[in-house]
Amino acid sequence: MYRLLEPGPVVLLATARKGKANVMAMSWHMMIDFEPPLLACIVSNRNYSFEALRITKECTINIPTVALAAAVVGCGNTCGRTVDKFAAFGLTLRNASLVAAPLIDECYASLECRVVDTRLVTRYNLFVLQVVRAWHDPSVKQPRTIHHRGLGTFMVAGRELHLASRMR
Amino acid sequence: MYRLLEPGPVVLLATARKGKANVMAMSWHMMIDFEPPLLACIVSNRNYSFEALRITKECTINIPTVALAAAVVGCGNTCGRTVDKFAAFGLTLRNASLVAAPLIDECYASLECRVVDTRLVTRYNLFVLQVVRAWHDPSVKQPRTIHHRGLGTFMVAGRELHLASRMR
Numbered sequence: 516m517y518r519l520l521e522p523g524p525v526v527l528l529a530t531a532r533k534g535k536a537n538v539m540a541m542s543w544h545m546m547i548d549f550e551p552p553l554l555a556c557i558v559s560n561r562n563y564s565f566e567a568l569r570i571t572k573e574c575t576i577n578i579p580t581v582a583l584a585a586a587v588v589g590c591g592n593t594c595g596r597t598v599d600k601f602a603a604f605g606l607t608l609r610n611a612s613l614v615a616a617p618l619i620d621e622c623y624a625s626l627e628c629r630v631v632d633t634r635l636v637t638r639y640n641l642f643v644l645q646v647v648r649a650w651h652d653p654s655v656k657q658p659r660t661i662h663h664r665g666l667g668t669f670m671v672a673g674r675e676l677h678l679a680s681r682m683r
Numbered sequence: 684m685y686r687l688l689e690p691g692p693v694v695l696l697a698t699a700r701k702g703k704a705n706v707m708a709m710s711w712h713m714m715i716d717f718e719p720p721l722l723a724c725i726v727s728n729r730n731y732s733f734e735a736l737r738i739t740k741e742c743t744i745n746i747p748t749v750a751l752a753a754a755v756v757g758c759g760n761t762c763g764r765t766v767d768k769f770a771a772f773g774l775t776l777r778n779a780s781l782v783a784a785p786l787i788d789e790c791y792a793s794l795e796c797r798v799v800d801t802r803l804v805t806r807y808n809l810f811v812l813q814v815v816r817a818w819h820d821p822s823v824k825q826p827r828t829i830h831h832r833g834l835g836t837f838m839v840a841g842r843e844l845h846l847a848s849r850m851r
Contacts, residue, residue, distance in 0.1 A: 521710045522830035522838050523691010540850065542689045545713035547725055547807050555723060555809065557715055584844060591850040634802060635811075639715050641723065643807070662690035662830070662840070667848035670690050672830070673841025676752060680835035682708065682759040 516649045517546045517683075519578055519624050520554060522672065524660035525587055527577040527606075528558065530567035531616045536608060537595035538619065539564045540587050542663040544576070549683070552646040553631070559640050563595040568642060572630035573614040576644075577622035581659040581671050586621075588667075613647045623658055624651035684817045685714045685851075687746055687792045688722060690840065692828035693755055695745040695774075696726065698735035699784045704776060705763035706787065707732045708755050710831040712744070717851065720814040721799070727808050731763040736810060740798035741782040744812075745790035749827040749839050754789075756835075781815045791826055792819035 520526075529538045539562055547553035556576075558565050568574050579587050586604035593600055601608055607620035611627045618625045627650075632643035662670040688694075697706045711725035724744075726733050736742050747755050754772035761768060769776055775788035779795045786793045795818075800811035830838040 518833035521691070522832055523689070543714045545723065545725065546711045547809060553807070555713065555807075557713065581844065584846060588846045588848045588850075591848055632803075632806075635800075638800075639721070639811070641715060643803075657838075659841075660838075661844065663850065664690055664843070665686035665851060667846050667850075669844040669846065670825075670828075671841045671844055673827075673839045675832070676749065676829065676837040676839055678752060678756045678835050678837065680756045680759055682756075682831065682835075683833065 516552045516626065516646055517549060519651065520544060520546055522660060523662050524578055525663050525669070527579060527587065527590060527619055527622065528556070528564060529575045529577060529616050529619060530564050530571060530573070532567035532571050536601065536617050537564055537567060538590055538600050538606065539595070540591035547643065554644050554646065556642055556644065557640050558642060565640070568630065569636065571615065573616050574628050574644070575611055575614065575616045575618050576626040576628060577619040578624040578658070578660060579622050581661050583621055584661055584669065587661065618650065623655040684720045684794065684814055685717060687819065688712060688714055690828060691830050692746050693831050693837070695747060695755065695758060695787055695790065696724070696732060697743045697745060697784050697787060698732050698739060700735035700739050704769065704785050705732055705735060706758055706768050706774065707763070708759035715811065722812050722814065724810055724812065725808050726810060733808070736798065737804065739783065741784050742796050742812070743779055743782065743784045743786050744794040744796060745787040746792040746828060747790050749829050751789055752829055752837065755829065786818065791823040
């Protein structure tokens with residue numbers, strides 16, 4: 516699971532509250548631990564998703580490839596308060612197995628997550644999440660993930676390099 | 684500054700304690716805020732760097748490109764307790780301006796950091812750092828950073844994509 520997030524891709528964070536799903540683009544996330552699989556992410560309290568995440572304590576993190584770049588930027592440029600981003604950007608919802616937040620079908624990997632620590636939410640908008648289920652398309656070997664360089668510039672994942680590393 | 688870290692590169696975290704410098708490879712980091720520039724990182728308490736970071740509350744984060752891949756993996760495969768990694772992997776130390784930890788001259792960007800929040804250190808080895816000074820080589824426009832996919836596999840930063848994003 517950590518192998519999906521470590522390279523630093525832009526991800527789509529989906530929530531559901533009162534039967535209404537929403538999604539946002541997010542680059543500020545990192546792994547915390549392997550076992551149990553924990554990660555941290557920053558969701559600004561200016562984002563519509565903030566309250567849904569804080570209150571429901573559930574989300575999914577979905578990893579797009581460059582094929583979805585326009586949809587990802589669309590999600591980043593709009594607010595779920597007024598826009599149904601799934602309809603607007605052609606994203607297909609699928610039921611998750613353990614959380615109420617939806618999976619995004621077009622993404623090659625998805626992580627179902629529960630919020631497990633909110634101590635740094637007030638100060639930094641930092642949520643600690645536990646991944647309770649992970650999905651990925653095993654046919655995607657070298658995903659062309661996109662990585663935000665800021666101001667509309669993205670780096671697309673390039674070639675792979677193999678080195679004798681002891682790092683997990 | 685956030686534009687250096689957001690794409691998720693493997694970085695080299697350098698510390699200095701009792702006049703002895705050390706460096707480790709790190710992939711688990713993220714931005715927290717723009718102003719002041721804050722980031723979070725995980726430094727395992729099994730790493731020799733952990734105590735230096737916890738006690739001195741200072742470090743530098745240095746960003747290598749693929750030209751340094753062998754040195755980065757070397758840093759990840761060895762322990763500063765027994766190895767002078769700078770000598771072993773041909774890394775040149777340079778004095779930082781505001782912290783005692785050294786900069787690594789071969790890296791195209793370096794961030795001088797101070798630990799500003801240790802509330803999640805005991806539980807998760809999670810440090811909150813404030814960047815107090817940032818250096819980068821302006822001639823490097825599209826850095827070929829490396830991104831850890833786990834188990835000795837790295838993704839090398841590929842082409843750039845420009846989209847009309849409102850995201851900072």
